[in-house]
Amino acid sequence: MYPSTRTKAFAKMKGEQNECKILPRDLNIVWGSDENQWEIKHGEKGEQGYALAKKVMWFEVKATYRGAKAGRKYKVGFNISLDRDAKGWEGSPVFMMTTVGFSDDYTWRKLSLEHKDNLSMDDVIEIPVSARDTTLQFGLYEIWNGKWKNGLRIHHAFVTQL
Template identity: 40%
Template sequence: MSAQKAVKSSHHEAESNMEQDIVRKAWVFKPSGLNFVWGGDSRYWVIPKEDRTPAELKMVSWLEVTGSFDKVEPGKTYRIGFKISFTGDATGWDKAPVFMSAKVGKKGKTIWKRIKSINTNFENLKGGTEQVTIPDETDGRFEIFVSPKEPITQDTKLQFGLYEVWTGKWKSGLLIYDAFVQEVKQRL
């Protein structure tokens, strides 16, 4: 009989930790409900156990924070965003091309949106105590439509993420409070 060691991943895998926020009319994912590449190693990320504490990026060159939501319905549109801030000693964000992505189902078409407000407002956001939502009004909303042609038996899980994987430069000081998925009411 050989003893096998449990292999600890260098990534943080999401627990099913989301709640419905009646005020924001959204489903909210606390940090423990998100996947963080390098989040299993405290040299890179500190993932809190308490819901009211943000995840803190210590330092990475590969930013990848993802989540999934299985309550989407065909024929509806969903808005996706993150609530963030930056520590006073945050670095590497002024020129880093940060993007969000989303797709419905494993075979769905991925849509991308560049989040320019991080680059243009980084100095103002740095060390601020106020949480901001990205994308902000200067970026425009990030929304995805679930085709009404998708049979309910198909994979309709919404997969979304926040990325900066292209520059290879080190980034630090990002605080992630939550991510949200919100149904967009159709205008008549």
């Protein structure tokens, strides 16, 4: 198992609210506790926090959301951006994986990060009415090309009930 950051177990929506932001401190970031690879800034007094990839080869960031309801649709994703001096993302597409529960039935989406300023990567998940485990799990991955990468900021993950 790789070291990761994880301060809270799972994000949950509260009351009638239909959108949840999952802050960087609540994400499972592989090697996130290694200060040489990641910088995790917690927002203070109205500032927005972020997780910054400083020098990563194995890029894996996962979000988990408990509290989804069977028979409903959710949009899940990540709000990310690249710094001006970001490197290593050329020819290294990032993939987003989504699944319901701890199932092997998942979907993958591909995003090229070349020449982009502000990015959002998302997918729609429909939870079957018969689902026993309605945990939403989704993540960003680039673990295949073997290049060092830097300059990607993760502002937050999100879950929106549709």
